[in-house]
Amino acid sequence: LRVDPPFRTQRDRDAIRAALADGTIDAICSDHTPVDDEAKQLPFAEAEAGVTGLELLLPLTLKWAAESGTGLLTALGKLTVGAAAVLGSKQAQARIEAGAPADLCVFDPAEHWTVTRESLLSQGKHTPYLGLELLGRTRYTVVDGRVAFERSTPIR
Numbered sequence: 001l002r003v004d005p006p007f008r009t010q011r012d013r014d015a016i017r018a019a020l021a022d023g024t025i026d027a028i029c030s031d032h033t034p035v036d037d038e039a040k041q042l043p044f045a046e047a048e049a050g051v052t053g054l055e056l057l058l059p060l061t062l063k064w065a066a067e068s069g070t071g072l073l074t075a076l077g078k079l080t081v082g083a084a085a086v087l088g089s090k091q092a093q094a095r096i097e098a099g100a101p102a103d104l105c106v107f108d109p110a111e112h113w114t115v116t117r118e119s120l121l122s123q124g125k126h127t128p129y130l131g132l133e134l135l136g137r138t139r140y141t142v143v144d145g146r147v148a149f150e151r152s153t154p155i156r
Contacts, residue, residue: 001051001126001128002040002044002047002048002049002050003033003049003050003051004049004050007128017064017067017068020064020068020070020078021068021069021070025078026078026082026085026086027078027079027082027083027085027086028057028061028075028078028079028082028083029057029079029083030053030054030056030057031050031053032052032053032054032057032122033049033050033051033053033124034050034051034052034122034123034124034126035047035048035049035050035051035124035126036123036124037125037126040124040126050124050126051124051126051127051128052120052122052124052125052126052127053127054122055120055121055122055138056115056127056129056134057079058079058105058107058136058137058138059113059134059135059136059137060129060134061075061076061078061079062075062109062134062135062136063134063135063136066135072109101144101145102142102144102145103142103143103144104141104142105138105140105141105142106138106139106140106141106142107136107137107138107139108136108137108139109135109136110135110136111135111136111137112133112134112135113133113134113137114131114132114133114134115127115129115130115131115132115133115134116130116131117130137151138151139151
């Protein structure tokens, strides 16, 4: 699990969770750096840094929200309008209007699934979350009014 920067202590992770909950941290994002098996299965110092993150971002955020008692809208705001605002994006307004191109994610918040190498769609299958049971899964991603991703069947 070579990553850069390295994983921090439990105390650091708890502080980040608290800062998200109290509004000190405005956004949640992922440094999605998928690395294939060949680049990972080297001696630790020679292995490429990185893990799959993007497809786990939503369910891990939902997990944090449930565990911290943070409301769903607040948690999703950290992924969407919070992230857009930090980037200074015009999408920070986060509204859906007739005639405007849609940028949205449709997800099933009740879908249970387990993180396995087979359930990951990313090129890289390396993540510290292998074997973790999660709740919530993306069904569609619409970018600029076009379906960019569609998952038709749940993966358990």
